[in-house]
Structure formats: structure tokens, C-alpha cells
Amino acid sequence: MSLVVQKFGGSSVADAESVKRVAKRIASYRKAGHDVVVVVSAMGDQTDDLIDLAQQVSPVPPPRELDMLLTAGERISMAVLAMAIANLGESAQSFTGSQAGVITDESHGKARIIDVTPGRIQSALDDGHVAIVAGFQGVSQTTKNITTLGRGGSDTTAVALAAALNADVCEIYSDVDGVFTADPRIVPTARKIHKIGYEEMMEMAASGAKILMLRCVEYARRSGVPIHVRSSFSTHTGTWVTDGEIPAPFRTDTTEEEDTVEQPIISGVAHDRSEAKLTIVGVPDVPGKAAEIFSLIAEQEINIDMIVQNISTRDPGRTDISFTLPMADGAKAIESLEARKDTIEFDHLRYDDQIGKLSVVGDGMRSNPGVTAALFRALSAENVNIDLISTSEIRISVVTRAEDLDRAVQAAHGAYGLDSEDNEAVVYGGTGR
Numbered sequence: 001m002s003l004v005v006q007k008f009g010g011s012s013v014a015d016a017e018s019v020k021r022v023a024k025r026i027a028s029y030r031k032a033g034h035d036v037v038v039v040v041s042a043m044g045d046q047t048d049d050l051i052d053l054a055q056q057v058s059p060v061p062p063p064r065e066l067d068m069l070l071t072a073g074e075r076i077s078m079a080v081l082a083m084a085i086a087n088l089g090e091s092a093q094s095f096t097g098s099q100a101g102v103i104t105d106e107s108h109g110k111a112r113i114i115d116v117t118p119g120r121i122q123s124a125l126d127d128g129h130v131a132i133v134a135g136f137q138g139v140s141q142t143t144k145n146i147t148t149l150g151r152g153g154s155d156t157t158a159v160a161l162a163a164a165l166n167a168d169v170c171e172i173y174s175d176v177d178g179v180f181t182a183d184p185r186i187v188p189t190a191r192k193i194h195k196i197g198y199e200e201m202m203e204m205a206a207s208g209a210k211i212l213m214l215r216c217v218e219y220a221r222r223s224g225v226p227i228h229v230r231s232s233f234s235t236h237t238g239t240w241v242t243d244g245e246i247p248a249p250f251r252t253d254t255t256e257e258e259d260t261v262e263q264p265i266i267s268g269v270a271h272d273r274s275e276a277k278l279t280i281v282g283v284p285d286v287p288g289k290a291a292e293i294f295s296l297i298a299e300q301e302i303n304i305d306m307i308v309q310n311i312s313t314r315d316p317g318r319t320d321i322s323f324t325l326p327m328a329d330g331a332k333a334i335e336s337l338e339a340r341k342d343t344i345e346f347d348h349l350r351y352d353d354q355i356g357k358l359s360v361v362g363d364g365m366r367s368n369p370g371v372t373a374a375l376f377r378a379l380s381a382e383n384v385n386i387d388l389i390s391t392s393e394i395r396i397s398v399v400t401r402a403e404d405l406d407r408a409v410q411a412a413h414g415a416y417g418l419d420s421e422d423n424e425a426v427v428y429g430g431t432g433r
Ligand code: ASP
Pocket: 009, 010, 041, 042, 047, 048, 073, 135, 136, 150, 151, 152, 153, 154, 155
């Protein structure tokens, strides 16, 4: 008998009809003899609606109370889903994150899971129930307050539970059929990826592919849980994220067939519109300045990505340092740097939030020279100007103007031969909010 953890995102449980459809799928797994643990997100855009509500009563809601409010979304969907399953003659019990043993640190809004003690979930399974768990939430070990894991955090809940329960697979259901070689909304000819390794998936997630949260893939890699990303609107095989084989009980004719297809050099093209570029102009070119600047940024808990330092042509002895950061952290970064302007001794700041980031990810890059040149040729043919460039062993990222990003993604996708003949990418639902 196998244990399956299934996670359903907001668009899969957006209304009563969708909840009933999901309940049917869960019941069919029970009938096939699997033990099932389900992790749910809030229905539809409810989390956003709750954030809007909070903002109407307070411009800066206290983080503890905001977390308390937001976790209500998942509590609604878990109870409603349990009822729908009961209505199909299977028994289900719902649990909050705290009841399910999801223990986190004490930070609100982006808490980290530090332990999972799923005793109650295990007993529910032993007693023959489907266990339904509210995603995206936990309880702090020290303060005992209710915490949330950050937007999209239900994926991490699912993988963490799968790891703690030693599940055979963690199925992540959303409104597309899997991980695609590019966002099908931009590249209609994008292809579904059959299987992808953890490291490549992490690079895709870090580069803006929204289908899986980065932290969830990191967690899966550490614990070795195979993830199957698929649609709750179809029964198609989705994308397997694993470094190993697809687990035997889940192999089908399609997976066998696709396993024989040769792995491409490039897995996919990701893009990100949520970053901005900050340039610190006229920093004294002496040891210690970068340390000073980036320590300050780190203290603000801002994740930076690309960094470029250039000797200023006008003023020898000075350099310009540019880096990319989440647009949402732009104001915070500017404020903290301005406050230290005199100690760092820079001239001024330049902020640009009209940028886009494109990343090409593929394990085959390690052993295939020319991958970078091919990207630059494709962008040049489209007359797309490149601003910043960074590379890792399996990723090349470039920053372009925001308005050029879609064309750049399409060009790169075509250049690596990733376009499929038939439009297989279907976006079933969701508002993409
Ligand atoms: N409901 C939360 C959100 O919208 C968590 C999740 O969807 O995973 O971010």
C-alpha cells in the first residue's frame, strides 16, 4: 500500500464545484487502495482578498494578526473539502497546520519549517481516514503563535509532510498540466517537461517559474521526496521532479515512452517580472565597500540576485555597483542605503523597476559550450538589448527592458528548439493573480 500526499492550489478548489471535483479524485485514490494526505490552499484568490481586507483597516497590519487572518483561508477550504469527501462515502478529517505538527520558527509572514511531528495525521491514516491539512501555516515552537510560510507556502507544507510521513510521492496539483519549457501564457508552443532533476527545478523556481515555490523544491531535494506536478483539471501525467526513477506504482505507458526520449540540453526558459535594479553610483574603489553595502542589505533580509561592479569611466577611483532585488523590497533597500550614504560615501542611487529577467536552465550546459552564445544570438536577432548577465553551471540569466521580456523569452525558447508542433499547453483555470 502506498502513501500519497496531494496538494491542491487555490484555483483547484476555487468554488463548490471544484471542491467536489477534487473530492472525487481523492476518493478514487482511496478506492485504488492508497493512503491519502491532502494539503489545501485557500479557495481561489481568498488570500489576496484577506490581505486587501486587512489593508482596509490598517495600512501596516501587525504581523501576528495578519498571519492569524490569512490562515483562516486554508481552514475554510480544508473543512469544506472534508465535507465533500464525506459526501462521497469516504471519511476525512481536517487539521490545521498546528494540529498536523508543522512547527516553524517565530517569524511571521515567511516562517521556516523547523520540524514536522505528524502524530495526529498518522493516527488519522491508521484509523482509515483521509487526512486533510491546511497548507501555508504552522505554529512557532517558541512563541506558540500561528505563523505563515510565505505566499505559495502550501507546496512546502505538502513536501514537508510527505518527507515526515515517508510518502511515496508528493503530488502538486494546479491549473496547468505540469512544468513547461516556458510559461504557456507567453509561449503557446511551450512543451511539458516529462522529468526534471531537483537542481534544475530549483534554478527554474529561483528564476521566476511560479509553478513550484523554491523552498519546496529545496525541501524535496534534501529529503529525496519525488514530486509529481500535475493538473487537477485533467488526468494527464504531469512533470516528475526527481533525481531518480519514477516510483514503480506510478509508472504508466506514457511515462515509459517518454523515458526513452533523449534529455535536451536546455530544460526551460524562465522569466521574472518582479525584480528591480538598484545602482549605487560612485562608490569609493577600496576594499570593504562591497562588504559594507551587502551586509546592510542582508540585515534588511533582502534577497539579491545578480551583482555587477564596474569602474566608473568618468571618475577613476570610484565604481558603480548594480544589483537586482525583489521590487517589493526596493523602498526598504533605498531607505537603508540613503541612511548610510555618508559612511559608504557613494554619490547617488539609481532605481529601475522597468526590467525583466530571463533565465535559461539546463543540466546539459555543463558539457555543451555555445549555449550562451546561442542565447545572445537569439536576443540580438530580436534586437533585445541586454543589461546585466550572470551565469551558473546550469543557468544563464540576463536582464532586459521589461517591455522586451516576452519577445526575449519567445526567441530563446525557439533558439533552443523547445517549441512543440502541437499546442499542448492548456491553462485550465486560475486568475494568475
Ligand atoms: N493561500 C496561500 C497563498 O495564496 C498559500 C498557497 O496558496 O500556497 O499564497
